[in-house]
Amino acid sequence: MSDAPFLFDRLCVIGCGLIGSSILRAARERGLARTLVAADLSPRVVARVGELGIADVVTAEFVQAVAEADCVILCVPSGAFGAVTEIIAPHLKAGAIISDTGSVKGAVVAQMAPVLPAEVHFIPAHPVAGTEHSGPDAGFAELFDNRWCIVTPAEDIDSQALARYRAFWEGLGSKVECMSPDHHDLVLAVTSHVPHLIAYNIVGTAGDLEAVTQSEVIKFSASGFRDFTRIAASDPTMWRDIFLNNKKAVLEVLGRFSEDLAYLQRAIRWGEGDKLFDLFTRTRAVRRSIIDQGQDTAAPDFGRPHGKG
Amino acid sequence: MSDAPFLFDRLCVIGCGLIGSSILRAARERGLARTLVAADLSPRVVARVGELGIADVVTAEFVQAVAEADCVILCVPSGAFGAVTEIIAPHLKAGAIISDTGSVKGAVVAQMAPVLPAEVHFIPAHPVAGTEHSGPDAGFAELFDNRWCIVTPAEDIDSQALARYRAFWEGLGSKVECMSPDHHDLVLAVTSHVPHLIAYNIVGTAGDLEAVTQSEVIKFSASGFRDFTRIAASDPTMWRDIFLNNKKAVLEVLGRFSEDLAYLQRAIRWGEGDKLFDLFTRTRAVRRSIIDQGQDTAAPDFGRPHGKG
Numbered sequence: 001m002s003d004a005p006f007l008f009d010r011l012c013v014i015g016c017g018l019i020g021s022s023i024l025r026a027a028r029e030r031g032l033a034r035t036l037v038a039a040d041l042s043p044r045v046v047a048r049v050g051e052l053g054i055a056d057v058v059t060a061e062f063v064q065a066v067a068e069a070d071c072v073i074l075c076v077p078s079g080a081f082g083a084v085t086e087i088i089a090p091h092l093k094a095g096a097i098i099s100d101t102g103s104v105k106g107a108v109v110a111q112m113a114p115v116l117p118a119e120v121h122f123i124p125a126h127p128v129a130g131t132e133h134s135g136p137d138a139g140f141a142e143l144f145d146n147r148w149c150i151v152t153p154a155e156d157i158d159s160q161a162l163a164r165y166r167a168f169w170e171g172l173g174s175k176v177e178c179m180s181p182d183h184h185d186l187v188l189a190v191t192s193h194v195p196h197l198i199a200y201n202i203v204g205t206a207g208d209l210e211a212v213t214q215s216e217v218i219k220f221s222a223s224g225f226r227d228f229t230r231i232a233a234s235d236p237t238m239w240r241d242i243f244l245n246n247k248k249a250v251l252e253v254l255g256r257f258s259e260d261l262a263y264l265q266r267a268i269r270w271g272e273g274d275k276l277f278d279l280f281t282r283t284r285a286v287r288r289s290i291i292d293q294g295q296d297t298a299a300p301d302f303g304r305p306h307g308k309g
Numbered sequence: 310m311s312d313a314p315f316l317f318d319r320l321c322v323i324g325c326g327l328i329g330s331s332i333l334r335a336a337r338e339r340g341l342a343r344t345l346v347a348a349d350l351s352p353r354v355v356a357r358v359g360e361l362g363i364a365d366v367v368t369a370e371f372v373q374a375v376a377e378a379d380c381v382i383l384c385v386p387s388g389a390f391g392a393v394t395e396i397i398a399p400h401l402k403a404g405a406i407i408s409d410t411g412s413v414k415g416a417v418v419a420q421m422a423p424v425l426p427a428e429v430h431f432i433p434a435h436p437v438a439g440t441e442h443s444g445p446d447a448g449f450a451e452l453f454d455n456r457w458c459i460v461t462p463a464e465d466i467d468s469q470a471l472a473r474y475r476a477f478w479e480g481l482g483s484k485v486e487c488m489s490p491d492h493h494d495l496v497l498a499v500t501s502h503v504p505h506l507i508a509y510n511i512v513g514t515a516g517d518l519e520a521v522t523q524s525e526v527i528k529f530s531a532s533g534f535r536d537f538t539r540i541a542a543s544d545p546t547m548w549r550d551i552f553l554n555n556k557k558a559v560l561e562v563l564g565r566f567s568e569d570l571a572y573l574q575r576a577i578r579w580g581e582g583d584k585l586f587d588l589f590t591r592t593r594a595v596r597r598s599i600i601d602q603g604q605d606t607a608a609p610d611f612g613r614p615h616g617k618g
Contacts, residue, residue: 128529148531187525190526191529191534195534197573198570200589201566206595207592209495212495216500217499218604220437220500220501221604224505225500225501226599227536230596230605231536232592232596233593236590241582243577243585244585247577247578256514256517257511258567261563264509268552268553271556276545276552276553280549281545282516283512284545287512290527290530290535293528295531296538
C-alpha cells in the first residue's frame with residue numbers, strides 16, 4: 001500500500017464472484033480504499049471470502065454492508081440488480097457513488113435508476129475483462145490490468161463523482177471509456193454476446209451429429225473447435241441473462257451475422273473462391289490491429305504450451 | 310539422435326511451410342531419417358530453409374528431390390497436390406511411401422491416387438496441429454506432440470508400409486488414428502472447417518456495422534471477439550481451398566449450424582431462458598472432456614498473460 005490518501009474511505013462490493021473478488025483483491029493491493037466490505041447472499045461464499053482474507057468486513061447483510069460506504073459496487077448476476085437495489089437504496093449514504101459491473105447496461109439502468117435516491121451518484125460500469133471461471137477463488141488482482149472499463153452514466157452526472165470513479169478503475173489497472181448505455185449494448189453485442197452465442201451454438205451442433213461421435217469431436221478439437229469450447233464453458237446463468245437482457249442488440253447483430261454467413265455458404269456452394277479469399281484477407285488485418293493495440297499477444301496460441309497440456 | 314536404426318533412409322518433404330518445416334525439424338531432432346531432403350517451388354523458401362539448416366539437401370527441383378527417397382510427404386497448398394503429383398509420380402522409387410498433410414482428404418485422394426504408380430504405398434495423412442502462422446520460420450519440432458494424426462489409406466494398403474508410416478508419426482510425437490477419407494472430412498468439417506468459417510464471418514460482420522467503429526471493435530475485443538480474430542487470422546489461401554475442397558461436408562454441417570442458431574435466436578426473441586440455459590450447461594461438459602483428455606489446458610486463458618500483452 002502507498003501513503004497516498006485513499007480514493008474511498010469505505011468500499012462495499014456486493015457479490016463476490018470472479019469480478020467482485022478481483023475488485024477486492026486489486027483495491028487492497030493497490031491501496032484504493034481504507035476499509036473493504038464484502039457482501040454476498042450465499043453463506044458459502046461469505047465463509048470462503050472470509051477464509052481468503054480479501055476484505056476487512058464480510059457479511060450476508062446488505063443493509064449493514066452499504067451503511068457508511070462511500071462507494072457501493074453491485075457485482076451480482078444481472079437478474080438480481082433490481083432486487084438488490086431495492087434492498088439497499090434506502091440505506092445508501094448521501095453523496096455515495098453506486099455502480100455495478102453488469103455486462104448489459106440498458107437493462108441495468110432500467111432496473112436500478114428508478115429505485116435509487118436522488119442524492120447518490122449512479123455510474124453504471126462494465127469492466128471488459130473476465131475468464132471462463134467463476135466464484136471467489138477464480139478472482140485475481142491483475143484481472144483488470146490493461147483492460148477497458150466502460151462507464152455509462154447519465155449526461156447530468158456530477159463531474160467530480162465521475163472523475164473519482166474513473167480514477168478508481170484506473171487504479172484497478174483499467175483504461176476507462178465513457179458512452180451511452182445503448183451504444184455500449186450494441187458494441188458488446190458485436191464483440192462479446194454474439195461471439196459467445198455462436199460458440200455455444202457450434203458446440204451444440206457438433207454434439208448432435210449422428211455420424212460423428214462425441215469422442216471424435218473431443219479428440220480432434222485442437223483444429224479450431226477447442227477455442228469455441230473454451231468460450232462455451234462460460235457461466236450458463238450469466239450468459240442466459242445477458243441474452244435475455246440485451247435482446248434488441250443481439251438480434252440485430254445476429255441478423256447481420258446470418259446474412260453474411262448465407263453469403264459465404266453460397267460462395268462455397270458455387271465455388272466462388274474470390275469471395276472467400278477477400279474476406280479472409282480482410283479479417284487478418286483486424287487481427288493485426290488487435291495485437292498492435294495490446295489487446296492480445298502474437299504468440300502462436302493454437303500450438304499452446306506443450307507437454308502435459 | 311539415438312543409435313536405433315532410422316525408419317527411413319531418405320525422407321523427402323515437398324513444401325516447407327509451417328507443417329513441412331516442423332516435420333523436418335522433428336524428424337531430425339528425433340532421428341527418424343538418415344537423410345532429410347527439403348524441396349520447395351519458392352526460391353525464397355529454399356534459401357531460407359538452407360539458412361535454417363533443417364535439412365541435408367534443399368532444392369527447388371522436385372524430380373531430383375524424390376529420387377531414391379523411401380518416403381515422400383507433400384506439404385503443399387491443397388490446390389497443388391494434383392500438379393505436384395504429376396511431376397513426381399514417374400520418378401518415385403518402387404516401394405516408397407507417399408503421403409501428404411492436406412486438411413481435406415477426399416479431394417487429395419481424388420487428385421493423387423489416379424496419378425500414382427501401383428508400386429508405391431499411398432497413405433494420405435492429416436496432422437491435426439498447427440498455429441495461425443505460416444512459413445518455414447513458423448515451424449517447430451514440438452508442433453505434433455500429443456496431437457492426433459489421421460491417416461486415410463485405401464483398405465488394401467500394405468500393412469507393413471502402414472505400420473512404418475504410423476511409427477513415423479508416432480516418432481514425431483503424434484497419436485495416430487485411421488479412418489476413411491469421407492469420414493475424416495465430415496469430422497474435420499465439424500471440429501475445424503465450420504468453426505473457422507464462422508470465426509471469419511463474425512469478424513467480417515463486426516467490420517461492417519455502421520454504428521460501431523472499427524476502433525471500438527478492437528478496443529473491446531477482450532470480451533470474446535479476439536479469440537475469433539485469432540482463428541480468422543489463419544492463412545487465406547489455405548482456407549479458401551479447404552472450403553472449396555470440402556464443400557459437401559461443410560455445407561451439411563453449416564446447414565445444421567444455421568438451424569440450431571435460428572432455434573437460439575427464437576428463444577432469445579421470446580424470452581425462453583430455459584432453452585438457452587440447457588444448451589449452455591451441455592456445452593460446458595464438452596469443455597471438461599477436452600481438458601480431461603489433454604487436448605487443452607484448464608488455465609483461464611481469457612485473462613491471458615498480463616503486462617505488455
